Amino acid sequence: MSTVPRTILFDGPDPLHLSGGGTLAPVEVAYATYGELAPGRDNAVFIAHALTGDAEAAQWWPTMVGPGRPVDTDRFFVVCANLLGGCRGTTGPSSTDPATGRAWGLDFPLISVADLVTVHRRLLAHLGIERLHAAVGGSLGGMQVLQWAADAPGQIERAVLVAASARLSTQNIALSNIARQAILRDPDFRGGRYPDHGIVPVNGLSVARMLGHVTYVSEPGLEAKFGRSRRDGSTPGFGIDFEIESYLDHQASTFVDRFDALSYLYLSRLLDYFDPFADDAFAAAIRDTRFQLISFDSDWRFGTSHSVLIEKELRRAGVDVERHEIASTWGHDSFLLDPPGYLDLVEGFLNDRTGVVHD
């Protein structure tokens, strides 16, 4: 568990009002900050994390966040918070429901990207920050930035959305559904009551992670890295034989130690329901935010077509937007890496050096 600061941002008399109706309290949030807030309070950058991230952005996104990086902690005051619904210090479905004294389980309310943003905004207020120099997010992180720009017009000066989506495809939903089914169907899930029993649906969560992971990497990337190599000394059969099987097994076993199955369900499900441009008022609400959209050519989860949709909708609403496609072998996970050109674009955008719009 994270050792970053935690603060209760919503409680009984002042609960979190959820976008889908109802309230939630208490909401405690784990967050990390890097750098110093300038006297004019005009150098804050918020990092919104993806499905399984946490508050410690400089740890999981070292290419983007740190001294001399695009989100330069020598110049910017950087804030990142574990998401509502998460399991890395912020209130989520495995937290204690004060009404029962046991874990919320599936009684935790269904949450949306807008609810994540409401919590982020309250954290900013708690930190005494009114405006953001920028908000930056990859994947689900980018979706939060987009939602935020519409929910709080003008609060974000520069919005960087990397490998994000404003509308999951049918295939996206199908694959996420299968991952959730693996968890929901695991007998150790116990209808979401597993925290009461001190157990974890290890098998379901492992299968979910392995499947998710394959969608984060590209076919050519897997081919280049593993090919059809076999493990030394292994034999044909139903055990781990190919190197790719060993890799996925390792991904699964480290994941179940650090992530919670209920959080996986809640955060994965809100992706499916995110479809902000279905409401015409959404893009029209955005004011005084400039957008930078970046996608990767080998990303088959939220590839360039997803960024193109966002660009089209933003342009139609008269929003200032630039879009770039970066060549990278590493699929969706490229947003965490440094394929040529990518980090320079973000660095330029955060410093108001105009990028070239690629069509």
Next chain:
Amino acid sequence: MSTVPRTILFDGPDPLHLSGGGTLAPVEVAYATYGELAPGRDNAVFIAHALTGDAEAAQWWPTMVGPGRPVDTDRFFVVCANLLGGCRGTTGPSSTDPATGRAWGLDFPLISVADLVTVHRRLLAHLGIERLHAAVGGSLGGMQVLQWAADAPGQIERAVLVAASARLSTQNIALSNIARQAILRDPDFRGGRYPDHGIVPVNGLSVARMLGHVTYVSEPGLEAKFGRSRRDGSTPGFGIDFEIESYLDHQASTFVDRFDALSYLYLSRLLDYFDPFADDAFAAAIRDTRFQLISFDSDWRFGTSHSVLIEKELRRAGVDVERHEIASTWGHDSFLLDPPGYLDLVEGFLNDRTGVVHD
């Protein structure tokens, strides 16, 4: 269970010698025939089925097999057999091990595409057929036809491989591994002993099928058929809400009623290990067989690159081969459908009307 004829092709004194060493007996095979064998015994066509098919080709491949279809049962004597390792009448891992009187389970030997072909060839001998006018298969079916052409040079006059592969990609193996993990990790799998307990690993097999199914259909196909439609009267949550979720759930629940988890493991695993061109002698052994290779542009399981590899290796060995890519929205499953041009190509090839080679 099929009501087609069954015959014991290998038994104690005459066991099946497996390509990986060892023997298996008894081997009973369920097979179907259509049409009449000509007096010259020169009109036989063998249909090799894919992972989850069965002997009744005219049922599951009605576009390809039947009166007036490319594999015209008014003219050809058509043979199809349930695969070794299957569960539709042919001996497989849930059949009884004569040594113990209970199901083989994971004591069933690991089998290969070559073993499936050995059984097919014995069936042909049993039926008094020496040469095939053609052998036709989609996916794993095509892989059997390829293996057969090398194992019995000259026995197949015309080989039709549709949406086949001679070497699974890393991503193919990764996704198949995840599907198998869902089965192997289901507590009801009981280390493969579930048949003894009269139970079925329903949850694992369901997740495996849902994942497999998504790889059989294309992203644009899913988008066109389901989009983001929701079921009438459903509500957001972790139940079945999107139409695609309902569809996958239906696919899973009908599959577990007709297919066996152990057969899924064995037949899926032999795909991973199939890599015939790794042996230089393989293609060199092929004689007097003309090949037709067909792929579909939206197939992301065994797409055109897989057919291109087969074409390249066959050409290098001087084998007569034509290759075609067909435009189709329906991904890998296109081989069971009738996208424009596809069936005409097969019909032409079976009747020695030269096709146009597409590059």
